Amino acid sequence: MAEAVEDLLEPGHHRFGSMDLDEVYALLDWVASLGVARPSRDLLSPSVPSARRIIRFTDKWMRESRNQLSGYDASEGALFVLFILTLAMHPDTPTFCSVDNFDLAMHPRLARAVTRQFCRLVVEAGRGQQFILTTHNPLVLDGLNLRDERIRLFAVERNRSGATELFRVEPSDAMLIAMEKGTPLSSLWVMGRLGGVPDIF
Numbered sequence: 001m002a003e004a005v006e007d008l009l010e011p012g013h014h015r016f017g018s019m020d021l022d023e024v025y026a027l028l029d030w031v032a033s034l035g036v037a038r039p040s041r042d043l044l045s046p047s048v049p050s051a052r053r054i055i056r057f058t059d060k061w062m063r064e065s066r067n068q069l070s071g072y073d074a075s076e077g078a079l080f081v082l083f084i085l086t087l088a089m090h091p092d093t094p095t096f097c098s099v100d101n102f103d104l105a106m107h108p109r110l111a112r113a114v115t116r117q118f119c120r121l122v123v124e125a126g127r128g129q130q131f132i133l134t135t136h137n138p139l140v141l142d143g144l145n146l147r148d149e150r151i152r153l154f155a156v157e158r159n160r161s162g163a164t165e166l167f168r169v170e171p172s173d174a175m176l177i178a179m180e181k182g183t184p185l186s187s188l189w190v191m192g193r194l195g196g197v198p199d200i201f
Helices: 002-008 020-028 076-089 107-123 138-143 173-180 185-190
Strands: 031-037 054-059 069-070 096-099 131-133 153-158 164-169
Touching: 002 031, 002 054, 002 076, 002 131, 020 076, 020 107, 054 076, 069 153, 076 096, 096 138, 107 138, 131 185, 173 185
Parallel strands: 096 131
Antiparallel strands: 031 054, 054 069, 153 164
8 A cells, every 4th residue: 555655645745646635634633744665673663574665654743753653553544544545546546446344443523524535536536437435334424425426325234035235325305405404414324214224223
C-alpha cells in the first residue's frame, strides 16, 4: 500500500491525489504530516519484517522526539482510511472491486465521513468504475447521497427458506420526506424500514 500512497502523495503541492492534504488530515485528526519512506531502524524494530517502502506518520500530539510512526504503529482505522481513499483515486484501481467491512476499526462517525469522501471522489473521477463496499455500521449510510443515481444501497437478508437475497433500497418519496424531516438513513435502517435487519430484536 505504501507504493500506491506514494503515487498519489504530492507534499510539495499539499495534495493527495485529487484531495487537498488538509482533507486527509481532517479525517485523520491526529496526523500532522504524512509521507512514504524507506524503512529505518529508528522507526522499526529489527524483528519486524518490512517492505521496501513504509508509510510514515507524524503525530501532532506526541513529543517531537517521539512523534514519528510507521504504518506498523498506526491504528488499523487510519490505514483503512488511507486504503479506501487510495482505492478511490489510484489510476491502477480495477474497474470493478469490492471491499468487505471497509470501515473496519474506524469510529462510526469517521466511517460516515470516509463514505462521503469516497463517493465524492469516485463520482467526480467519472472513470466508470464500480465498487461494492459492505458494512454493518448504520452511520455509514448517512454518508450516501441516494439522490444521486450513481450511488446505490443494497440490503442483504435471508428469506424464509434460508436463501440469501440481495435487493436494492431505492429512495422512495416517504424515505426522502423522512430524511428531510431529520430522520437519517441510519435510523431508518435500524428501525427496519430499509430491510437487511435480522428479525431477532
